Amino acid sequence: MEIVEIIIIGSGPGGLAAAYDLAAKGKKVAVVETDLWGGTCPNRGCDPKKVLYGAIEAQDNLTQLKHHGFETVPAINWSELMTFKETFTQPVSGEQQQGLISAGIQTIKGKAIFKDRHTIIVENQEYQADQIIIATGQRPAILDIPGKENFETSTDFLNMKELPEKIVFVGGGYISLELANIATSSGSEVHVLHHNTRPLKGFDEELTIALIDNLKARGIQFHFNESAESISKENDHYNIVLTSKEILLADRVFCATGRIPNVEGLNLEEIGVDFTHKGIVVNDHLQTTVDNIYALGDCLQKNTPKLTPVSSFEGSYLAKLLSGTLQEAIHYPEIPTIIFSSPKLAQVGLKEGEVLENEKYEQQNIDLSQWFTYKHLNESLVKAKIITDKDTGLLVGATVLGNEAEQLINLFTLMINQKVVSDKINEMIMLYPTVSSDLSYLY
Numbered sequence: 438m439e440i441v442e443i444i445i446i447g448s449g450p451g452g453l454a455a456a457y458d459l460a461a462k463g464k465k466v467a468v469v470e471t472d473l474w475g476g477t478c479p480n481r482g483c484d485p486k487k488v489l490y491g492a493i494e495a496q497d498n499l500t501q502l503k504h505h506g507f508e509t510v511p512a513i514n515w516s517e518l519m520t521f522k523e524t525f526t527q528p529v530s531g532e533q534q535q536g537l538i539s540a541g542i543q544t545i546k547g548k549a550i551f552k553d554r555h556t557i558i559v560e561n562q563e564y565q566a567d568q569i570i571i572a573t574g575q576r577p578a579i580l581d582i583p584g585k586e587n588f589e590t591s592t593d594f595l596n597m598k599e600l601p602e603k604i605v606f607v608g609g610g611y612i613s614l615e616l617a618n619i620a621t622s623s624g625s626e627v628h629v630l631h632h633n634t635r636p637l638k639g640f641d642e643e644l645t646i647a648l649i650d651n652l653k654a655r656g657i658q659f660h661f662n663e664s665a666e667s668i669s670k671e672n673d674h675y676n677i678v679l680t681s682k683e684i685l686l687a688d689r690v691f692c693a694t695g696r697i698p699n700v701e702g703l704n705l706e707e708i709g710v711d712f713t714h715k716g717i718v719v720n721d722h723l724q725t726t727v728d729n730i731y732a733l734g735d736c737l738q739k740n741t742p743k744l745t746p747v748s749s750f751e752g753s754y755l756a757k758l759l760s761g762t763l764q765e766a767i768h769y770p771e772i773p774t775i776i777f778s779s780p781k782l783a784q785v786g787l788k789e790g791e792v793l794e795n796e797k798y799e800q801q802n803i804d805l806s807q808w809f810t811y812k813h814l815n816e817s818l819v820k821a822k823i824i825t826d827k828d829t830g831l832l833v834g835a836t837v838l839g840n841e842a843e844q845l846i847n848l849f850t851l852m853i854n855q856k857v858v859s860d861k862i863n864e865m866i867m868l869y870p871t872v873s874s875d876l877s878y879l880y
């Protein structure tokens with residue numbers, strides 16, 4: 438039996454944030470990982486996706502400037518792009534494990550199973566700790582339909598050696614729209630099936646429709662009120678029967694209908710940790726129903742967005758709580774979110790549907806396409822909705838559709854969280870001409 442102060446199950450961004458911060462505070466920590474060190478984000482999520490997306494962004498910029506300085510737009514070379522992506526993903530697991538070891542954190546390889554509230558078993562070896570943090574993340578949900586074994590997931594997409602001629606994505610959420618855009622821009626024929634008429638339902642409806650229209654113009658074929666009823670393999674392709682009984686033929690079919698928490702197989706029911714199909718139940722201190730066991734990140738039942746910076750935030754919070762430097766309940770700042778497609782759609786704080794009836798707020802709808810920042814790159818689809826509290830003048834929410842949406846929304850996030858009033862913006866001198874210097878035109 439090995440004994441440490443704190444065991445963390447899962448080495449994703451959440452688990453690692455907790456591990457490093459706790460070790461820095463002098464705690465004896467061990468991290469258990471059953472798969473790749475570093476978890477979803479750097480191995481099969483945000484980072485490889487952003488490497489592929491970087492090429493699409495470059496191509497988009499050139500497409501906008503076709504006949505304005507560029508005669509042609511180069512095609513994406515998928516295998517070269519994948520080789521480039523692998524220079525990022527291949528070293529991740531080894532480097533992440535080495536980083537933990539160098540920080541004095543014990544690394545344990547294998548699947549953790551609880552024996553009791555202080556003991557886990559990994560590969561027949563028992564480990565004991567005063568406190569245990571569950572940070573096991575999520576995995577893709579697979580629709581339970583005939584032929585479901587033919588489904589692939591985002592992980593398979595991000596490892597595709599060759600670009601298929603024809604691809605079907607089931608689901609119209611973050612993953613589907615980001616990967617469908619990468620595939621269509623790289624030359625595939627892409628179909629997206631969505632079971633109602635409102636994809637990206639957490640985002641502003643009007644700007645989502647503008648995004649979908651743009652993605653349609655780029656070649657993605659959307660099938661609304663449709664899902665996959667069955668999939669069968671025939672020779673070198675798949676037949677996908679849709680809800681309407683239409684049959685689509687494709688070389689690969691990806692299920693992107695959401696993700697489910699990794700909670701089964703931990704023996705949680707035996708030790709009294711409550712969970713549902715949505716994840717582990719925690720209180721406002723991220724404490725489970727067993728008082729020495731905590732949980733964080735994607736595996737939580739909570740309604741917080743399932744994003745890398747949210748998991749890391751919760752990891753850092755738990756490190757402060759468990760090292761005694763903080764006792765308060767967790768308090769989240771406004772959390773921004775983004776779809777990395779063409780163009781980007783990002784938002785923070787309140788959005789249109791939440792303020793329409795409320796006299797307290799006013800909303801500006803702005804077409805930014807004629808602003809120099811966008812016009813000099815010949816970018817034609819740039820829109821923003823900005824919501825302000827009438828009494829205080831404080832920004833309370835914003836949605837932006839455009840190539841610079843990430844920069845603008847990050848600035849807005851800072852302004853909302855720090856309660857920056859418009860006068861303060863005009864007291865600053867920013868680099869010109871940039872997205873940041875545009876802020877003074879908004880006020």
Ligand SMILES: Cc1cc2nc3c(=O)[nH]c(=O)nc-3n(C[C@H](O)[C@H](O)[C@H](O)COP(=O)(O)OP(=O)(O)OC[C@H]3O[C@@H](n4cnc5c(N)ncnc54)[C@H](O)[C@@H]3O)c2cc1C
Nearest residue numbers: 447449450451471476477482483549573574734735744745
């Ligand atoms: C395709 C894709 C793109 C994404 N893009 C973005 C993005 O652009 N921006 C963003 O913010 N977020 C993005 N996300 C979400 C982001 O990856 C997750 O929110 C983040 O990784 C969650 O971190 P986590 O630590 O909670 O869990 P994870 O990163 O999932 O880590 C959990 C770890 O626990 C391990 N584990 C599970 N069970 C056990 C066990 N019993 N024993 C030991 N180890 C176990 C797993 O192997 C895994 O390594 C994306 C996700 C996907 C799939």
Ligand SMILES: NC(=O)c1ccc[n+]([C@@H]2O[C@H](COP(=O)([O-])OP(=O)(O)OC[C@H]3O[C@@H](n4cnc5c(N)ncnc54)[C@H](O)[C@@H]3O)[C@@H](O)[C@H]2O)c1
Nearest residue numbers: 608609610611612613630631632664693694695696743775
């Ligand atoms: N840029 C980012 O930050 C980013 C990128 C990718 C993933 N993520 C994270 O990963 C999570 C999972 O992404 P996701 O795209 O798998 O889930 P999601 O919940 O965003 O989207 C799934 C979509 O599939 C639809 N759907 C469900 N069942 C269906 C069916 N039977 N047929 C057709 N459509 C169906 C849902 O209505 C939903 O719109 C996200 O919620 C997010 O937290 C974040």
